[in-house]
Amino acid sequence: MAEVEIEIEIPPYFLCPITLDIMRDPVTLSTGITYDRESIEKWLFTQQNTTCPATKQQLPNLDLTPNTTLRRLIQSWCTLHAVQRLPTPKAPLTLPHLLHLLSQASRPHLQSQALQTLKSIASDSHTNRRCIAASSAPEFLASLIITKSSATEDALSIIHSLHLPESGLKPLCTAAFVEALTLIIQRGSYESRAFAILLLRSIADVADPSLLIALKPDLFSEIAHILKDKDISRKYMKSALKLLIAACPWGRNRMKAAEAGVAAAVIDLLLDASEKRECEMMLTVLDMVCQCADGRSELLGHAAGLAVVSKKILRVSGAASERGVRILHSVSRFSATAAVLAEMVQSGAVAKLWLVMQVECGAKTKERAREILKAHARAWKTSSCIPNNLISSYPS
Incomplete structure (x- = not known):
């Protein structure tokens, strides 16, 4: 006898309004609508929307409240209907836990493990990254980079993953931090060099002009080398161009860029460039x-x-x-x-x-x-x- 496939009807309130898939980690907005955490975080923090997708209402805050009752109902239903049971999601990072990790990271013998844990937590969710970004963590991580700690690469990787807003970047706008990032661009690994140029570009957007005017010639020389590097990705190449555009309204920096060979490097890029935005940036430089x-x-x-x-x-x-x-x-x-x-x-x-x-x-x-x-x-x-x-x- 042929097997009969039975189609199981999923309760509609188990489905995320955005993806229409079963919610793994349901969270509720201030509007009372529940979404899967991954989907609503993408809507709010990656796409930078400030409205509820279902009701179109403006959100007074972006707090996500775990709907544990609904999650348990979904898990019970999955067990009852022999549907693969969804694992219990990790709890979001709390401030006390974060402060404990930062305390551990300040001790040399615990630093490496604490930063690896922090790196893993940051990769788990937007909520965790927002919690880290809103704390003293970015400044602490920047201090590790400035002092050339053995954990410099981990610290830089975590800061890069946070995608800090302007309020989070402002405290990092110091000559010491810019100099430390310049040194990484000169001597760091490929990944660290890329993270450093992306972070410098973000800092340039919010920094005081006095910091930008004081940029050292070494930085412009390294940017020229980046633009000449055939293996550099287009993303990092664009960031280098944007950094130059932010730095070169001042005549002193134009001279530094010219002396570093930036013009020749940009001309070589322009010869093969066809994408509109890239050409515009190169011609601007x-x-x-x-x-x-x-x-x-x-x-x-x-x-x-x-x-x-x-x-x-x-x-x-x-x-x-x-x-x-x-x-x-x-x-x-x-x-x-x-x-x-x-x-x-x-x-x-x-x-x-x-x-x-x-x-x-x-x-x-x-x-x-x-x-x-x-x-x-x-x-x-x-x-x-x-x-x-x-x-x-x-x-x-």
Whole structure:
């Protein structure tokens, strides 16, 4: 006789409203709606929503209360219907337990084990990470990194996993911590270097300008090395670019970046870049660095410098075109030797500027293109790349 498959109907209140799967760890929001912990934490903390998914109500707080009664009902039902029994979830981290772990981590002979435990707890849930981030733990972990403790890598890994908000990053914005992270970027393992650059980038978003202005040349040299590393992931490459963008509004840092060889490294990346946001960031960095003489010199000294900047204009986005024209404007205004003007023709930069004048572009972009063409009209009159009627309309 053929076996008859019996379909078991699951009580609807056992299902998470988000995934429609049986809840493993039901928790209740302030709205009274219960969700599986993993699903609602993703909704609230990863996707950064502040409403209840089911009711769309704004949440007065993001507290998650374990629904132990419902969990026991689900487990009993699973046993009764021969459904694989769901294990009892680990209890969320409590502040007394966290403080006990930090106390242990302050003792050299217990430090390694305590940090491994803390690392494991942090990986369990968003709730645990929020508890750690809201405590004194980040500052304690930062102190281990600053003092070059043997547990530096574990401490850095835990801080990275917390995804600290601005309030949690502010206390870490110290010269000593930035210097310690710079040292890790120079000498640490691949993973630690990656964590350090990501953390520095986050710190740069909230740090006082005085801290950013005081960044050491060594950091810019290491960022240049990161950008040149063919094995570095795109995520870390983008973080390095964002760190440069945060640091280079100040002329002193532009000079440090130029002297470190950042422009050449970015040009090499730009040659193969096709993703819109990446190109925009690379051109932004080049624009900043080219506002100092060393940066322009490095751009012009690179065989593909002017050519790759010109190529990206009108091919990526309005923002990329604006930055590309700004770079050419800097070169035209401050570095326009006869050789450079000839290279601007040969590389297609002048022809691209002419195209900018003919198509829909931002007003400032058109104005800069017009200024460049007008300033060097006489030098380019004999060029076959530029229509004579356009050149003659911009007398020198």
